[in-house]
Amino acid sequence: MDINGNDARPTPRRRNRSALISLAAAGSLLLAACSGGTSADGGGADPAAPAGGDRTVTVWHYFSDDNQVRLMDEFAEKFEGEQDGVTVENVFVPYDQLNSKLIAAAGAKTGPDVVVFNGAEAATLALGGALAPLDEHWADFADADQVSESVVHTIDGTTYAVQGYVNLLGLWYNADILAEIGVEPPTTMDELETAMAAAKDAGYAGITLSGLPQSQGEWQAYPWITSEGFTYDDPQADALAAGLARVRSWVENGWLSQEAVTWDQTVPFQQFAAGRTAFAANGNWQMGTAASDADFEYGVVPLPLSATGGVYLGGEGQGIGAFSDDPELAWEYLTSTYLDADGQLLPAEIVGSLPSRADAGESEVVTGNTLLDPFAQTITRFGANYPAAVIPPEAVADVQLTVGQAWSAAIGGQKSPQQAAEDAIAALGPLLD
Amino acid sequence: MTTSLAPAAGRAGTRPAPGPRRRRPRQARLLFLLPAALFLGVLSIYPLITLLRMAFSAVTAATLNADWAFTGLDNFTAGIQSGDTGAALSRTAVFVAVVTVLGMGLGLGGAIALRTSGRWSGALLALMVFVWALPPVVNGSVWKFLLADTGLVNTVLLATGLRDTPVPFLYDQHWALMAVAFVNSFAVIPFNALVYRAALLTIEPEVFEAAELDGAGKAQQVRHIMVPSVRGTTLVLLILTLVYGLRSFDFIYVMTYGGPGTATNTLPFLGYLQAFVRYDYGLGAATSVVAVAGVLVLAVLYARSIRNEEKHG
Numbered sequence: 001m002d003i004n005g006n007d008a009r010p011t012p013r014r015r016n017r018s019a020l021i022s023l024a025a026a027g028s029l030l031l032a033a034c035s036g037g038t039s040a041d042g043g044g045a046d047p048a049a050p051a052g053g054d055r056t057v058t059v060w061h062y063f064s065d066d067n068q069v070r071l072m073d074e075f076a077e078k079f080e081g082e083q084d085g086v087t088v089e090n091v092f093v094p095y096d097q098l099n100s101k102l103i104a105a106a107g108a109k110t111g112p113d114v115v116v117f118n119g120a121e122a123a124t125l126a127l128g129g130a131l132a133p134l135d136e137h138w139a140d141f142a143d144a145d146q147v148s149e150s151v152v153h154t155i156d157g158t159t160y161a162v163q164g165y166v167n168l169l170g171l172w173y174n175a176d177i178l179a180e181i182g183v184e185p186p187t188t189m190d191e192l193e194t195a196m197a198a199a200k201d202a203g204y205a206g207i208t209l210s211g212l213p214q215s216q217g218e219w220q221a222y223p224w225i226t227s228e229g230f231t232y233d234d235p236q237a238d239a240l241a242a243g244l245a246r247v248r249s250w251v252e253n254g255w256l257s258q259e260a261v262t263w264d265q266t267v268p269f270q271q272f273a274a275g276r277t278a279f280a281a282n283g284n285w286q287m288g289t290a291a292s293d294a295d296f297e298y299g300v301v302p303l304p305l306s307a308t309g310g311v312y313l314g315g316e317g318q319g320i321g322a323f324s325d326d327p328e329l330a331w332e333y334l335t336s337t338y339l340d341a342d343g344q345l346l347p348a349e350i351v352g353s354l355p356s357r358a359d360a361g362e363s364e365v366v367t368g369n370t371l372l373d374p375f376a377q378t379i380t381r382f383g384a385n386y387p388a389a390v391i392p393p394e395a396v397a398d399v400q401l402t403v404g405q406a407w408s409a410a411i412g413g414q415k416s417p418q419q420a421a422e423d424a425i426a427a428l429g430p431l432l433d
Numbered sequence: 434m435t436t437s438l439a440p441a442a443g444r445a446g447t448r449p450a451p452g453p454r455r456r457r458p459r460q461a462r463l464l465f466l467l468p469a470a471l472f473l474g475v476l477s478i479y480p481l482i483t484l485l486r487m488a489f490s491a492v493t494a495a496t497l498n499a500d501w502a503f504t505g506l507d508n509f510t511a512g513i514q515s516g517d518t519g520a521a522l523s524r525t526a527v528f529v530a531v532v533t534v535l536g537m538g539l540g541l542g543g544a545i546a547l548r549t550s551g552r553w554s555g556a557l558l559a560l561m562v563f564v565w566a567l568p569p570v571v572n573g574s575v576w577k578f579l580l581a582d583t584g585l586v587n588t589v590l591l592a593t594g595l596r597d598t599p600v601p602f603l604y605d606q607h608w609a610l611m612a613v614a615f616v617n618s619f620a621v622i623p624f625n626a627l628v629y630r631a632a633l634l635t636i637e638p639e640v641f642e643a644a645e646l647d648g649a650g651k652a653q654q655v656r657h658i659m660v661p662s663v664r665g666t667t668l669v670l671l672i673l674t675l676v677y678g679l680r681s682f683d684f685i686y687v688m689t690y691g692g693p694g695t696a697t698n699t700l701p702f703l704g705y706l707q708a709f710v711r712y713d714y715g716l717g718a719a720t721s722v723v724a725v726a727g728v729l730v731l732a733v734l735y736a737r738s739i740r741n742e743e744k745h746g
Contacts (some may be wrong), residue, residue: 099494100709107498124712128494213692214710259582261604261693394495398711405694412693414606420694427515 054325056087057333060102061116061316062095065266067288071350072116075337078346082336086329103128106322113324114333115161119317120215120386120400122153122161123393131160131319137331138162146357147339150385153317155393161319164338165353168311168383169223170375171304172272172280172290175297177204181278185301189227189246192279192304196255199278206255207279208268209247211411215397216265217404219312220281221247223382225403227309232388232399235428241421244410248417261412283314284375287352300371302378310384315353348372354379395431402427484725487718494712501715508719512707518720520695521703525679525724528614528699532678535618537671540625541663545655547626548633558630561623569620573687576616577603580688603689606696613684613697620684621677625670632666633659672735679727700724 057079063069069092076088091112093101098117105111106129117125125131138144138152138159151163171192173185178195181202186192196206210220225243230236250256260268265282272280273293280286281303290298303311318338320330337343344355345365354375355361366372387396406424409415415423488508490501512518543561547554564572579585580602587599602612636658644654660667682701685691691698691706698706701724708717 096709099712103494103497103712124494128712129498211693212690213694214690257582258601258604258693262577262581262689394493398713401706401710405692408692409694409696412604412606412696414692414694414696 055085055329056089057114057326057329058089058091058112058321059114059116059333060091060093060098060112060321062093062098062118063116064092065285065289067351068285071347074346074350075343078343079333079336083332088333099124099128099130102130102321106130109323111321111323113321113326113330115319115321116316117161117319118215119151119153119161119163119315120219120312120396122317122319123155123387123396125319126153126155126158126160127394130322132322132324132327134159134161134320134331137320141335141339143339143341143357146341146359148356148358150313150383151315151356153319161317162334162339163315163317163356164334164344165315165347165351165356166313166379167283167285167315167353168313168375168378169220169281169283170300170302170311170378172269172282172286172298172300174204174272174275174278174294175299176275177202177278177296179297185299186304187301188304189306193250193255195278196250197253200254205257205271205277206250206253207281208263208271208277209256209260209281210263210265210268211260211408212264213261213401213405213408215400215404217407218400219314219386220265221403221407222384223281223303223305223309223311226384227303227305229306229308231308232390232428232432235425235432237418237421237425240406240424241418244406244417244420247407248410248413251411251413256411258412261408284352284354284372287371288350290371300374302374302381305382309382311378311382312386313379313383314386315356391432398431399428402431481725484718484721487714488722489719490715492714492718494714497714504715508715509723512716512719512723517695517698517703518700518723521698521700521720522723524610524697525681525699525727527610528617528681529675529678531611531614532618532621532681533671533674535615536621536625536674536677537667539618539622540670540674541629541660541667543622543626544629544633545659547630558627561626564620565623565627567620569683570687572620573616573684576619576684577688580612604693606693609689609693609697613681613688614678616684616688617678617681621674625674628666628670629663632663636662668735668738672731675731676728679724679731700727 059072059076061072063072072090076090079088080086095118099121102111102115102117102125111130115125115131122131135158147162148166151166152159153161153163171186177199178185181195181198183191183195183198186195192207199206210216221243224247225240228239228242228246230239230243247256251258251260263271269280269282269286269289270293271277272282273289275294275296284300303309305311318334320327320334324330337346339357341357341360344357344360345363347353348355348360348363348365348369352369352372354372355363355366360366361376366376387400391399402424406415406420409423410417410420414420487501489503489505491504491507492501496502509518547558581587582599586602587596590596590600601608603609640658641654644658649657680701681699682705685697685699685702686705689697691702700720704717704720704724706717707720708714711717
């Protein structure tokens with residue numbers, strides 16, 4: 001232990017302590033490194049731009065799918081074409097990091113001009129101070145009455161975000177396989193299960209869906225559990241267990257792969273598009289993928305739910321960043337793209353989303369698309385607010401994770417459906433009070 | 434910096450001649466320590482204090498940027514009462530055990546195999562450095578493909594008739610924990626092997642020659658020469674591997690997201706879910722503090738073992 005000829009050997013006690021401190025420091029660093037990163041750098045744009053604006057609209061989003069990225073580019077092009085000297089900068093932030101980055105950025109009094117985020121998480125962002133109130137803009141917006149109220153995100157009396165479109169789940173079917181096994185697209189749960197059994201006998205998989213233990217799982221679980229009578233207004237373990245048990249039985253019958261617990265919503269649709277699966281519980285936003293990847297006849301019907309069933313009306317919320325350097329320009333961007341009648345046709349064309357404006361919904365782009373029609377029917381028959389209104393804003397993320405984990409635990413066989421349901425109900429109790 | 438040196442020089446004049454010569458290097462040493470201390474303070478001590486403060490406060494998305502209300506041990510009791518912390522602790526223990534046993538055993542095995550220089554060992558060494566340098570997200574994604582039902586591993590198992598059905602690597606609760614632990618070990622083996630190899634290379638070749646003359650076989654050489662010679666390295670690597678296992682986050686995040694259900698929720702991943710998915714930063718910080726406490730226990734053991742080593746070594 002000779003360092004530079006000096007006896008630098010620390011006493012055992014001191015060595016002990018310094019080892020402790022350095023290891024503790026290393027440990028905390030490692031843990032901090034694990035925690036998803038909360039850099040508050042304001043994104044790829046220039047966060048230090050002077051107040052009053054640099055005529056650049058920075059838009060944070062989490063899209064990585066080709067069609068969705070194209071939509072962002074087209075929106076940017078549309079707005080830049082309508083305004084002189086304005087640049088739109090789309091900045092990709094991974095979905096799992098978007099909210100924490102926005103909240104951390106708000107803490108540092110910076111952030112993007114426009115945020116495109118999971119509409120269900122509006123409360124998290126609004127309570128975290130990442131979104132600017134839209135009340136004044138919304139009150140002055142001439143076309144506000146065209147926009148469906150279910151897509152306006154109001155938290156504790158203040159409007160923070162609006163959605164330019166609605167996304168929801170439907171039942172995609174492989175028409176070639178259904179023709180081969182001689183069944184019609186199902187309209188009831190019994191018909192669906194009979195068809196899946198027949199598909200399996202013919203050597204195909206029955207259905208694909210996502211069983212991921214997080215909010216995507218909860219979004220996918222909602223139709224099936226509400227179809228058995230579950231509601232957040234009066235959450236009962238038996239109803240939840242019945243929904244979970246039904247889907248678990250699909251795994252046990254070999255109609256659904258247990259591997260679904262590792263799939264987000266993109267993977268199961270790719271599986272479906274590969275042509276060896278009869279059905280996919282997936283969204284309207286997959287139309288582009290279906291058109292490019294599926295070399296078979298396909299169609300969509302509403303999910304075959306009971307009268308109590310609900311399908312979330314999801315999609316991305318659009319709001320203005322709390323620390324936007326030019327909120328007026330940001331609002332102009334929104335009214336020229338997401339909230340504009342022509343602008344709303346772009347997501348319908350490119351991604352297959354349903355416009356949230358009544359006039360855009362009557363356009364030929366929407367009414368002439370046979371794949372969009374079943375989704376439009378679903379809105380009327382099963383449309384449910386996302387998240388359920390009864391869930392307190394601060395508990396939304398918690399509730400989604402709890403139910404997503406129960407869904408995954410039941411599909412993956414970690415718990416029996418009854419056990420998963422009872423554990424989830426016990427955890428939901430204090431959250432919903 | 435000159436101001437701190439100036440008074441010392443001034444005082445030096447009143448003292449006996451050898452004084453300044455002894456003083457200066459010590460002050461210079463402190464100066465050299467300054468950048469490291471600064472970085473440690475800003476990047477480690479401050480976050481650690483913030484983490485502790487957060488663990489004893491109610492912090493949510495709504496209050497993150499405001500004042501934090503002190504709530505004592507509430508976050509810890511909430512974690513324990515929900516059963517999440519206890520379950521995550523036992524999963525972490527299993528995980529760390531698998532990572533440590535595989536990481537240490539195969540690391541030493543790899544080092545012994547790569548001890549001699551040659552074309553193959555050179556190529557293998559290069560490959561190991563590549564694996565070690567691979568970002569965990571890339572590594573994890575590749576393993577997720579390999580271990581899927583239609584992935585390479587299951588395809589080979591089915592084609593060779595070793596299995597009738599695919600192995601549920603990532604979607605059965607027991608397999609999933611073992612699979613992510615295995616992949617975690619896989620990523621640490623190259624590092625351990627490289628460090629072990631460096632230690633093995635310090636053994637004089639004459640020792641092996643003498644052993645061979647005495648009739649010692651390969652196994653005996655490993656047992657009686659190599660393993661005792663790398664004991665010091667083993668202790669250090671053991672602690673590093675344990676800490677590496679304790680921070681098991683990235684592979685779980687990429688490969689299972691803690692699922693199926695909660696089957697692969699280890700302490701760091703649970704902390705992530707609580708802080709960054711549920712936005713209960715206080716609860717997440719409390720879980721992380723439990724993990725840091727685990728690291729501290731290891732640190733004490735490490736310090737003790739080093740001390741014993743020096744006493745008896």
